[in-house]
Amino acid sequence: MSTVENNPTPTVNPPESPESPRIGVDEWVAQAGQRQRQERGWWARLEQGWHSIPLTWRLGAAVIVVLLFPLVTNFAPVLNGLGLSSNNFIVRIGATFLAFSILAIGLNVVVGYAGLLDLGYVAFFGLAGYGYAYLSSDFIGAGVHLPSLLSVPLIIIFVAAIGWGLGALSLRLYGDYLAIVTLGFGILLVQLATTLTRVSLPWRDQPVDLTRGPNGINGLDNISLLGYELTSTVEYYYLFFLLLIAVIVVVYHLNNSRVGRAWRAMREDELAAEVMGMPTRRLKLLAFATGAAIAALSGTVFAAWQGNVVPNRYNVLALIDLYAMVVLGGAGSLPGVVVGAFIFTTLPEILRNPQLAGLLFYIGLLAGLIGWLKVSWRLVAVVGGTILGAIIFKLLVGAVWPALDTGIFPTEGSLLNRWVQWWLVIPPNFQLVGNLVIGGAVATLLLTLVLKHPWRWVTLGVSVYMFVFAWETRLAAEPSVTRILIVGTTLVVLMIVRPQGLFGKIQVSIV
Amino acid sequence: MDQFLTQLPQTIINGLTLGSVYAMIALGYSMVYGILKLLNFAHGDVYMVGAYIGYGMLLLLVPASGPLLPVPLVILLMLLVAMGGCALLGMAIERFAYRPLRNAPRIAPLISALGVSFILQNVIQLTISPRPLSYGSGTLIPVDSGLVLGDFRVSTSRLLVIGTTILLMLALTYFVRSTRTGRAMRAVAMDLDAAAMMGVDVDRVILITFLLGSALAGAAGVLVGIVFLSIQHTMGFLAGLKGFTASVVGGIGNIPGAVVGGLLLGMAEAFASVYISVTFKDAVAFFILVVVLLVKPGGLLGRVAVQKV
Numbered sequence: 001m002s003t004v005e006n007n008p009t010p011t012v013n014p015p016e017s018p019e020s021p022r023i024g025v026d027e028w029v030a031q032a033g034q035r036q037r038q039e040r041g042w043w044a045r046l047e048q049g050w051h052s053i054p055l056t057w058r059l060g061a062a063v064i065v066v067l068l069f070p071l072v073t074n075f076a077p078v079l080n081g082l083g084l085s086s087n088n089f090i091v092r093i094g095a096t097f098l099a100f101s102i103l104a105i106g107l108n109v110v111v112g113y114a115g116l117l118d119l120g121y122v123a124f125f126g127l128a129g130y131g132y133a134y135l136s137s138d139f140i141g142a143g144v145h146l147p148s149l150l151s152v153p154l155i156i157i158f159v160a161a162i163g164w165g166l167g168a169l170s171l172r173l174y175g176d177y178l179a180i181v182t183l184g185f186g187i188l189l190v191q192l193a194t195t196l197t198r199v200s201l202p203w204r205d206q207p208v209d210l211t212r213g214p215n216g217i218n219g220l221d222n223i224s225l226l227g228y229e230l231t232s233t234v235e236y237y238y239l240f241f242l243l244l245i246a247v248i249v250v251v252y253h254l255n256n257s258r259v260g261r262a263w264r265a266m267r268e269d270e271l272a273a274e275v276m277g278m279p280t281r282r283l284k285l286l287a288f289a290t291g292a293a294i295a296a297l298s299g300t301v302f303a304a305w306q307g308n309v310v311p312n313r314y315n316v317l318a319l320i321d322l323y324a325m326v327v328l329g330g331a332g333s334l335p336g337v338v339v340g341a342f343i344f345t346t347l348p349e350i351l352r353n354p355q356l357a358g359l360l361f362y363i364g365l366l367a368g369l370i371g372w373l374k375v376s377w378r379l380v381a382v383v384g385g386t387i388l389g390a391i392i393f394k395l396l397v398g399a400v401w402p403a404l405d406t407g408i409f410p411t412e413g414s415l416l417n418r419w420v421q422w423w424l425v426i427p428p429n430f431q432l433v434g435n436l437v438i439g440g441a442v443a444t445l446l447l448t449l450v451l452k453h454p455w456r457w458v459t460l461g462v463s464v465y466m467f468v469f470a471w472e473t474r475l476a477a478e479p480s481v482t483r484i485l486i487v488g489t490t491l492v493v494l495m496i497v498r499p500q501g502l503f504g505k506i507q508v509s510i511v
Numbered sequence: 512m513d514q515f516l517t518q519l520p521q522t523i524i525n526g527l528t529l530g531s532v533y534a535m536i537a538l539g540y541s542m543v544y545g546i547l548k549l550l551n552f553a554h555g556d557v558y559m560v561g562a563y564i565g566y567g568m569l570l571l572l573v574p575a576s577g578p579l580l581p582v583p584l585v586i587l588l589m590l591l592v593a594m595g596g597c598a599l600l601g602m603a604i605e606r607f608a609y610r611p612l613r614n615a616p617r618i619a620p621l622i623s624a625l626g627v628s629f630i631l632q633n634v635i636q637l638t639i640s641p642r643p644l645s646y647g648s649g650t651l652i653p654v655d656s657g658l659v660l661g662d663f664r665v666s667t668s669r670l671l672v673i674g675t676t677i678l679l680m681l682a683l684t685y686f687v688r689s690t691r692t693g694r695a696m697r698a699v700a701m702d703l704d705a706a707a708m709m710g711v712d713v714d715r716v717i718l719i720t721f722l723l724g725s726a727l728a729g730a731a732g733v734l735v736g737i738v739f740l741s742i743q744h745t746m747g748f749l750a751g752l753k754g755f756t757a758s759v760v761g762g763i764g765n766i767p768g769a770v771v772g773g774l775l776l777g778m779a780e781a782f783a784s785v786y787i788s789v790t791f792k793d794a795v796a797f798f799i800l801v802v803v804l805l806v807k808p809g810g811l812l813g814r815v816a817v818q819k820v
Contacts, residue, residue: 115618117618117621170804176548176550177804177808180755180756180759181800181804183752184756184800185797187748187749191793191794196790199790320625320626320629323622323625331618435638438634438638439634439638446606446607482637484629484632484633485630487626487629488627488628488630489626490626491622491625491626491629492608492626495612495620495622495623496608496623499615
């Protein structure tokens with residue numbers, strides 16, 4: 001009898017691997033959702049393929065790529081291919097990516113593991129920068145120049161203490177109050193850094209400049225390790241890499257420890273965790289302090305690398321960027337966060353190049369349409385219909401009112417651009433029209449979402465046309481604003497479509 | 512001491528003006544939070560958009576040659592169009608950015624709200640101007656006009672702000688207290704599920720809440736433009752933060768509380784910038800928030816929320 005029970009009939013549902021639980025038992029039922037997810041979608045297949053490679057190989061490959069990156073890009077053929085004279089620019093992007101990865105991992109500890117919405121996180125990054133400026137520049141008195149191996153740990157301890165303090169202050173607040181207090185804290189610090197230029201202290205006759213205002217403090221010392229001073233960007237790149245590895249190792253083990261498990265329990269249900277005897281107060285404070293310490297580590301080295309600190313680097317914009325990184329990758333997932341940091345640090349650089357930006361835009365547009373309509377006749381109809389309609393519109397305009405179509409393109413160059421040119425009408429005052437069309441594009445897109453009628457595929461086509469028009473006339477010309485628009489849109493759309501991020505796991509909340 | 516006394520009346524008027532604006536923003540936050548428990552970060556930016564709509568109306572109705580309509584009518588139209596535009600915007604935000612997330616984890620709508628806030632700011636920056644715009648309302652309301660009371664003067668624009676605020680508050684209170692929809696709003700705020708079971712159309716009530724809150728924010732944006740004469744695409748974030756602070760200070764989800772909180776915050780800020788230092792005027796709001804939350808977490812007029820499981 002027992003043999004029959006142990007070998008369920010393979011015709012019903014063949015077991016995937018010997019370890020998978022028997023069909024019908026509780027574990028098998030519990031995994032039903034997971035199995036369903038695994039079996040469909042190209043993304044799932046990609047993920048499965050990726051996970052079938054041994055972990056050490058995957059990590060090793062990543063390490064080798066990052067290690068070799070500055071060397072490869074320094075080759076003459078590669079440099080010529082990219083049209084650069086030195087690889088300084090690329091390595092700088094790489095170093096920024098590594099620095100922001102560290103930061104995002106710190107935020108991930110607070111938000112992803114402990115589930116605390118800390119909107120003042122960038123303040124710790126900034127505090128560390130200013131702390132380093134005070135301890136390693138000519139700013140105070142005749143100049144304070146502590147050795148880095150002393151000043152960096154000092155700053156980390158100091159900032160972690162402030163994180164602990166802010167946590168203690170806001171501990172009595174649950175959920176949203178925590179968010180607002182920390183956000184206020186962050187904004188306040190940036191404001192103080194901008195305005196504290198004439199502070200009268202009781203023991204000094206003249207007002208004292210504490211921060212040098214919006215211009216910030218310049219001339220910070222380089223990091224020096226036991227007498228070896230880091231001067232070039234490549235050296236900082238490798239330092240950031242070492243720090244990133246260290247942080248990942250620490251955070252990984254922290255997450256798999258008692259503390260990490262307690263954090264997750266607290267995130268899922270604070271009350272239950274407390275009832276189980278977990279010290280939620282201490283756990284929250286610990287999460288805050290850990291996040292702050294990681295931010296401080298990245299902040300000091302980042303300030304030393306840049307050689308200056310300016311208040312604007314630490315404003316809400318940076319915070320949104322960081323949140324976008326963590327959320328896109330998937331809060332709680334280390335590789336996800338690093339991928340998120342990679343996307344959002346390289347994105348602005350790509351947008352700065354009009355050709356790449358155009359390519360990215362059209363690929364993104366198409367990917368969005370495919371994601372929505374799937375690969376179907378409807379997709380072909382919408383894309384084809386849009387282009388066909390646009391050509392008819394252009395011919396009509398040419399016949400009725402030729403002055404409306406100048407045919408002069410505001411952005412020049414890329415292949416796609418030339419391809420778009422023959423179906424887009426560009427009026428003489430295209431900037432004004434473009435501004436209006438941005439609103440029209442969003443409005444028609446939202447209309448498409450509401451309409452249930454088949455007409456919505458027409459409005460979708462109109463919307464696509466308007467987006468292309470807005471891109472060519474306005475968005476491509478303003479990369480800094482466009483980047484923030486993309487970040488904002490990513491946050492909203494991602495929350496609606498895939499709240500767990502690219503790499504995160506779906507959290508089933510049982511009420 | 513002399514200086515203190517001479518500056519006192521003006522400071523109080525300034526505080527009342529600021530406080531009225533904060534109160535109007537706070538109401539939107541407070542109503543939305545009361546119903547959805549959602550921190551609507553985009554609310555401050557709705558207020559900013561209101562200021563820009565008012566600016567557009569001002570350009571339209573008051574060309575260089577002079578106002579096309581009588582001045583009170585111009586101001587009324589500015590207010591009405593801005594309120595209408597913001598109401599539409601607020602409803603669209605609710606419909607598209609928050610409604611799909613009604614059952615998502617708590618953190619999701621918050622992040623979505625941050626995203627909406629940044630989209631609004633940057634669309635305005637891209638399509639209108641990255642620089643501050645000057646609200647040339649000096650041509651509408653002469654700067655030296657106003658109510659003279661002994662040694663000091665209350666300018667007309669400040670009277671306008673305070674008066675409009677009182678009017679709108681009364682209208683809102685009437686709406687929430689005495690109409691059918693107002694009763695539905697209170698019911699949903701008290702218990703969303705129970706209200707839905709009693710046949711209240713929860714989605715519609717939430718839309719109306721966003722409509723009302725956003726309209727008030729739009730009015731606040733126009734009034735701020737008229738009084739302080741300068742608007743910028745970044746003005747919403749800090750104002751929104753202070754509006755939220757005001758609603759928390761007064762007791763979140765509580766309409767008179769939002770007004771009290773707003774006035775208190777405005778007063779504190781006005782006094783701080785005169786008697787301490789302008790540098791710390793924003794710090795004061797934050798300080799008050801932290802102190803109130805620590806001492807009386809339910810806010811001044813609110814009841815302490817008992818967490819039920």
